[in-house]
Structure formats: C-alpha cells, structure tokens
Amino acid sequence: MATALTTENLSRRRLSQGTRHTINGLLFASPWIVGLLAFWIYPTLASAYYSFTKYNGVRNPQWTGISNYVELFTNDSEFLDAVYNTVYFAVVSIPLAIIFAFGLALMLNAKIRAQVVYRTIYFLPTLVPEVALALVWLFIFTPHSGLIAAPFRAFGMRGPCWLTCAEWARPTLVLLALWIIGQQIILYLAGLQDVPQDLYDAADVDGANFLSKFRNVTVPILTPVIFFHLVTSVIGALNFFAIPYIMTGGTGFPANSTLFYSIYLYKNAFHYLVMGYASAMAWLLFVFTLVVTLLIWRSARLWVFYAGGEE
Amino acid sequence: MAVESSQLPPTLADDQSRRLLIKRVKGMVRSTLIHAGLIPAAFVFLLPFLWMLSTSLKPDVQFYSYPPVLIPSPLQWSNFPDAVTYITFFLYMRNTLSIAVLATVGVLISSSLVAYSLARIPWPGRNILFILTLATLMLPFQVTMIPLFIVFKNFGWVNSWLPLIVPHWFGGALYIFLLRQFFMTIPMELSEAARIDGASELKIYYSVLLPLSKPALATVAIFEFIARWRDYIGPLIYLSDQELYTLSLGIYEYQSQYGAEWGLLMAASVMITLPIILLFFFLQKTFVQGIALTGIKG
Numbered sequence: 001m002a003t004a005l006t007t008e009n010l011s012r013r014r015l016s017q018g019t020r021h022t023i024n025g026l027l028f029a030s031p032w033i034v035g036l037l038a039f040w041i042y043p044t045l046a047s048a049y050y051s052f053t054k055y056n057g058v059r060n061p062q063w064t065g066i067s068n069y070v071e072l073f074t075n076d077s078e079f080l081d082a083v084y085n086t087v088y089f090a091v092v093s094i095p096l097a098i099i100f101a102f103g104l105a106l107m108l109n110a111k112i113r114a115q116v117v118y119r120t121i122y123f124l125p126t127l128v129p130e131v132a133l134a135l136v137w138l139f140i141f142t143p144h145s146g147l148i149a150a151p152f153r154a155f156g157m158r159g160p161c162w163l164t165c166a167e168w169a170r171p172t173l174v175l176l177a178l179w180i181i182g183q184q185i186i187l188y189l190a191g192l193q194d195v196p197q198d199l200y201d202a203a204d205v206d207g208a209n210f211l212s213k214f215r216n217v218t219v220p221i222l223t224p225v226i227f228f229h230l231v232t233s234v235i236g237a238l239n240f241f242a243i244p245y246i247m248t249g250g251t252g253f254p255a256n257s258t259l260f261y262s263i264y265l266y267k268n269a270f271h272y273l274v275m276g277y278a279s280a281m282a283w284l285l286f287v288f289t290l291v292v293t294l295l296i297w298r299s300a301r302l303w304v305f306y307a308g309g310e311e
Numbered sequence: 312m313a314v315e316s317s318q319l320p321p322t323l324a325d326d327q328s329r330r331l332l333i334k335r336v337k338g339m340v341r342s343t344l345i346h347a348g349l350i351p352a353a354f355v356f357l358l359p360f361l362w363m364l365s366t367s368l369k370p371d372v373q374f375y376s377y378p379p380v381l382i383p384s385p386l387q388w389s390n391f392p393d394a395v396t397y398i399t400f401f402l403y404m405r406n407t408l409s410i411a412v413l414a415t416v417g418v419l420i421s422s423s424l425v426a427y428s429l430a431r432i433p434w435p436g437r438n439i440l441f442i443l444t445l446a447t448l449m450l451p452f453q454v455t456m457i458p459l460f461i462v463f464k465n466f467g468w469v470n471s472w473l474p475l476i477v478p479h480w481f482g483g484a485l486y487i488f489l490l491r492q493f494f495m496t497i498p499m500e501l502s503e504a505a506r507i508d509g510a511s512e513l514k515i516y517y518s519v520l521l522p523l524s525k526p527a528l529a530t531v532a533i534f535e536f537i538a539r540w541r542d543y544i545g546p547l548i549y550l551s552d553q554e555l556y557t558l559s560l561g562i563y564e565y566q567s568q569y570g571a572e573w574g575l576l577m578a579a580s581v582m583i584t585l586p587i588i589l590l591f592f593f594l595q596k597t598f599v600q601g602i603a604l605t606g607i608k609g
Contacts, residue, residue: 024512025434032425033440035481040447043455043462050457057461104352107345119599120592121353124360127587129541131559132580136359139366139573145375147362153377179356183602190603239451242543265453270548275457282453289451 044286050279057275068280079281081256082264085170089260090237093174098229101181102222105188119189123182134246137176138163163247166257173244173258184229191225192218220305227296227304234292238285241266261285360584367391367577374573387574394565394578402554403561404583410475410557411539417480418535419528425482426490427516431502441491447484452544460548474549475542479535486531489604493527494520530601533594537587558583 026033051068053061072079104122108115125133140147141162152159160168195218203213241262250267252259261281269278361381366374367390369383395401429437429444463474497520505515521528546557553561562583565576591598 021432022434022436025428025432025437028424028428028432028512028516029437029440031421031480032444032482032487035421035478036440036443036447038462039459039478039481040450040455043458044450046458046461047454057457057464104349107348110342110345112342112345112349116595118349118353120595121356123591123598124588125356127537127541127591128360128580128584129559129587130543131562132363132583133359135562135571135576136363136580139374139577140359140362142375145377147358147379150377150379179359186599186602190599235449235451239453246543262453266544269457269460275461278453279457282451282457285451286454289449293449 047279047282050276051283052280053276054274055276055279056273061276064276068277069284071277072280072284078252078256078259078264081252082259082261085257085259086238086240086261088170089174089177089240090234092171093177094230094233094237096174096178097181097184097233098226100178101184101229102188102226104181105185105192106218108185108189109192119186122185125179126182130242131246133179134243137243138247141172163258164254166255169254169257176243177240184233187225187229188222191222195221223304224306227300230296231293234296235289238262238289363577363580363584366573367581369574371574390574390578391582394575394582397572397575398561398564398579399553400558400561400579400582403556403558406472406555407540407557407559410472411536413472413476414479414539415532415535417476418483418486419532421480421482422486422531423490423521423524423528424516425487426494427512427520429487430491430494431499431515431520432512444484444487448488456548463549469549470551470555471549472555475539475545483535486535489531489601490524490527492604493524497523526597526600527604529594529597530604533590533597534601537590540587 050061052063052065053068054064055061108118108122143149143161143164144153144158148162149159160172162172163169199217199221200213203217208216239262240260244258244260245263245266248258250263250271252263265278265281265285268274268281365381365383368386368388369380369390370385370387373380373383428434429441459474459478460469463469466473468474468477501519501523502515505519510518541559542557543559546560550556550560558579562576562579565572565579
C-alpha cells in the first residue's frame, strides 16, 4: 500500500504463502484423502460393479448385466418381505420417535428439580451395548412368563405373543426402538433452550395461551431440529440391524416378520456368499436413501423455519 | 378473592405477596404435573436395567416366577464370579478395550489433523473435500461393506483386529465435521499471530488449537469409544477366532442348546454396561454439549 516496492514484495510473499497453504492443507488432510479414496469412494464404485456380476468373493466376478436387479424384484419374495418390514418400521417408528423425544424434552425443559437425573435415565439405553439390551428385552418379552406378561396375568389374560408371532413382532420391535431416543431428547432440549425468551414474552402480551404459544413459537423454532432428526432417523431406520439380528439370529422368525433389509443383505453377502446380489441390494438401498433424503430436503423450505432468515 | 381482600388491609405489599403466593402455588401444580409425566417415563426407560440387575442376582428358579420378583431373596451374588469363569469374560473385555482404545486414539489424531486443514488453512480444494466428507454421512454402510471385506481379505486381515482399527486412523467423517465446526469458532488472529512469529502449521495445530479444543476432543473421544465398545456388526463380520472375540460376540456363549444361562448372562450384561454408565455419569456435560453440537447446521 505504501510504496510500489513493498506491494510487490507483499504480493510475492502472498503467492508463496498461497502455495504453502495448499501444501500444508493437503498434508494435514492427507489421512482423510487416503481414507476417503480407500474406504469410501473405491468401495462404493466397486459395489456398483459387483452389483452387475455373479460374485462369491473368491472367484473373479462374472458380468451378468442387470440380472441381479431383475431377480430381486421378480423372483425373491424374501426381498419383498424385507422391504416391507423395513418400510413399515421406518414409517411407524420415526413419527413416534419424534413425538416422544419432543414431548419428553418439553417436559424436561421446564425448570424442574432432578432434571439431570431424568436426562441421565432417558439417555441410558443409548449407551448400552445393543447385545445386552436386545437380550434383556428378549427375556422381558417372553410371552406368558416374562416380566411383560405379569400385568396381563394379573387380570387373568394371556397377553400378546410379542416377538413370537408375525402380527406382533413388527410392532414390538417398533416399541423397543423407542427406548433408544436419548440423543434426540438431548437435541430437542438444546433446541428448546435456544428459544428466545422475548418471543414468549411478546406472546404473553398478546394474551396467547399455552397451546398457541406452543404452536406458534416453540414448534416453528424447533423445526430445524425436527428436520435433522428426520433426516438422520431415515438412515438409521433403513439400517436397522443389530437388535433384530441378535434377537432372532437373523432367521427372520416368525414368518420373516423380523427380516429387515440390512439383515437379508448381510445374509446374502456372508451366509449365502452371493456378494453380487447383495451389492445390488446395497445400491438399491443407497439410491432409495438418497431419494428419500432429497425429498425431505426439498420439502424443508415448506415447513422448516430458520431464525436467521437464510439457509 | 374479593371478600378475602376486603378483610385485609389493602396495602400494596400485601397484594404483591398474595400474587406471589398464587404464582408459587401455580408453579407447584405445574411441576407436579410435569413430574407425573416424567416419572413413569423414567421408570419405563430404567426397566431393562432394573430387570437386568434383578435377574443377575436371582437363582435359576426365580427367573419366571409369578408375581415377578424385583428384589430377590436371597441375593445370588455368585452369578457374578460364575459369569466371568463360564466364558473367558476378562479376555473378551481386554479385547474390546484394546480395539476401542486403539481406534479412539487413531480417530482423534487423524480427525483433528483433517479438521485443522478444513477449518484453519485456506487452500483451494477444502470446500470440495468438506462436501465429500458430509456426503459420506449419507452413505449406508452396506454399500461399502462387501468391497471392504474383499479388500481386507486380500490383505490377509480378516480374522484380525486390523479391519476394526486401521480405518479409524484415517479419520471419521462425523468427527471431522464436529471438530471443524469447533475449530472455526477459535479466532483466526491467534493463528495469524503465530504465523507471523514464524510458527509452522504443525506447531500452531499442536500448541494453539489443540489446547483450546479440549472439550471438543473429549466429545470425539467419548463418542468413538462408546461406538466401538457397543459395536456389533464389525466384530460379527471380521472375527471368527474365539480368542479375538469382543464382548458383543462372546456374550452369546451363555446360550447353549439347553437354553440360556439368564442369571450369568444378566450378570455379564451388568458388568458390560456399568463402565459406560459411570463414564457417562462423570462426563455428562461433555456428552450433552457434544450431542448438541452434532445438531448445529454447518
């Protein structure tokens, strides 16, 4: 700025600094650049290729065109069962999870005693190894003799068959998945604590009651959290694996009602060793996840409210 | 109300104290109602743990007794020593710990380096890299599962801990995102000043950024440790030798063709769960902040 000489000096220094930044940036990011290529990009492309082949993981893949995909939709009733179970699980469990997590966070947000204790208790199931949780539930939900049967027996009833019959197994798993919403409760709670108090004060001045404050202030401010919860839980629900797998050993018992998409995919890959077929399933799942996520994303402008006014 | 106030001297102070009293009563009613909602919910959330603990102290004959027994008598403490000898419990615990610690150390080092690059060094490709990083969060793990298995098989790594540890030394997308967001909140002037003093980027990373980021690093460490401690599908795919098993796989050995040893199984479950609950109890604040951080839009 001062003299031509220093400006020139500066610009030369900036140029070399720019190069230095690029080198440093690449060096610091290099573990992840390698990781991204080796553990994400290459496998994603490889599984796309496998999905068009017959491949048992030992011999070289043989190109078979789209026959895996055709087979899935035309000649595999287990696949259709798995799709149905997974969609059922997602459609029923996600709205319930949103309602329960939001509701509990609302109650926790009131300045009450023992808030930390409640929060800890609600969070516990998300910390426990899924194996331990699944086995305890299996024990509790033993029909007619488990803990869950006790209230029914008290009234002389037999109670539902829970995980042992097809019509109850799906709703039971939805119910069990609702135990694991501790993280979401904390997210909503953090969101609630960010609601500016003056919005409520203004509503009070206007004479708004509890319900209209909830509808017109709390919910709009929390829509970004609901949005985040929705997007992440779609992926989570479509990947539902460990708990049903542990409970049933992956058999899908009873009558394939607990055969979820991830379980069937895993069995195809590692039990039946039809890895091309399983890769086709994986890619269908990927495309489906992308489409659903994009739809939710596109819908966001209709219902998600950003306080800052911009994205 | 009107009658009451006419009996009392209508001073301003009195009026105020009555209003305070009404407010107090209202508050008490409200908090009672809230507790009436929260307590049953807490009971439901605690139920699996209570039943786990209760069963772990029961003799076999009481498992399915009706009406159910919550506090068994006598307490069968022997389930605990029996549980650790019935299977090689401590071996599995050591294996789980080894994998979790090694993966956590790796993810901390690599993710913080990458996050530093994305947040603190201005270089042309960094936005693309950041978008790719977020994109991997949308990718179902099944898509990469099979090719990765083939790659690790070709390396001769199947049936070893390496596939469960090594990938974590190359960074984790969620943690890179978290740490990047945190690093961005630290004033750039600190880096600029250090650069003018001639400090290298590595030095700035090590002696300026890391000391200021302890809470975020702690969050990453806890999240990763618990994720590895709970991991089920990783060991399921890669480990077949019993000596390498983690607790998630080893716990099956309480089940035999004659049925499950529920007392031992629950005692083991208590021992697996307890360390994590204690960890959470002492590090609550870090946890809560960390989860809140994941919800912040990038």
